[in-house]
Amino acid sequence: MEHLRVAAIGAGGMASGHFRNLSDFEDVELVAICDISEAQAIRQCKKYGGKPYTNYEMMLDKEHIDAVYICIPPFAHGEPELAVCQRQIPLFIEKPLSTQMKVAQKIYQAIQEYNIITSIGYHWRYQHNINLAKSLLSEQKIVGALGYWMSGFPGTPWWSIRERSGGQHVEQTTHVFDLCRYLVNSDVVSVHGFSAQDSTKVIKNHNVDDMSIINIRFANGVIVNITSACMLKKWSRVRLELFCDGLVVEIEPSLELSFIDTSSTDEGTKGGNLRINRSGQIEEHIHYMSGYVTEDRVFIDAVKTGNTSQIRSTYADSLKTLELTLAASLSFETGKVVNLKEPGILD
Secondary structure (H helix, E strand, C coil), X not given: CCXXXXXXXXXXXXXXXXXXXXXXXXXXXXXXXXCCCHHHHHHHHHHHCCEEECCHHHHHXXXXXXXXXXXXXXXXXXXXXXXXXXXXXXXXXXCCCCCCHHHHHHHHHHXXXXXXXXXXXXXXXXXXXXXXXXXXXXCCCEEEEEEEEECCCCCCHHHHCHHHHCCHHHHCCHHHHHHHHHHHXXXXXXXXXEEECCCCCCCCXXXXXXXXXXXXXXXXXXXXXXXXXXXXXXXCEEEEEEEEXXXXXXXXECCCCCCCCCCCCCHHHCCEXXXXXXXXXXXXXXXCCCHHHHXXXXXXXXXXXXXXXXXCCCHHHHHHHHHHHHHHHHHHHHCCCEECCCCCCCC
């Protein structure tokens, strides 16, 4: 397969970045874009090519498609993925997988049934400095970790509605949870979370938590605390710190959303910071490359060759990240520790 014909379901901000990357690949043609907003689909097609649609079933039936990108809000996942799987077309899906475990599990069953090549948009896994950190930590015994996504409030209307976004920890801080899982390299055993809302704030339809603190225990004994906050102004902290005997690894992954030119070395396009402290001896790395570009290239190559070994975020693995964040949601509600070894705990 020399030339790939790609279609997309969803034409918003995250999709735009993928379109830009795909348009730079000489072996890829964007043939169709579907969105509930016809104007948005038309606008993206004028910029990147392809035919606009508002009905994805029609698009999938009319066009010859080699791969589909699904870039839709968390609450909208389910039927689009199933429709693509039934047509046995490879899938790239933006995170999070869903706001409900049962929906994601149904999608996963279809992926397995039809043997679909699938990649999930946890792009931090593809950043060079993350690779350096993973290589270093694989030779160490991690004792614990601290993670943060503390920032302001996104302007997307559905984001503030818990039933639609799942809350900040499910939709946004999911990147930190996923990176922690990737580096700790163990299954989560238990989750205990606390959340808070500012009762003086009046925002229409706003019911997501302003801040949450989530404690995690892994099967290999590693303990982790991850904090989320979305009510801050002109201050932010997005990072993961991992602690070993005589070693601290601090990671500040890139938050770049413009899907940068990877040949650039401008400070605004850096792909993330890595700080290694070996008993006071400090080593710093700044890498100028976006994980977004790499994850798209890896997916395209996997579809072309059938070799999926370079995909770092499969659906099966991403399902564990969703399970972790939804367990935190349950803990917020009950005030109890959620034991993920308990069968059907999130059903």
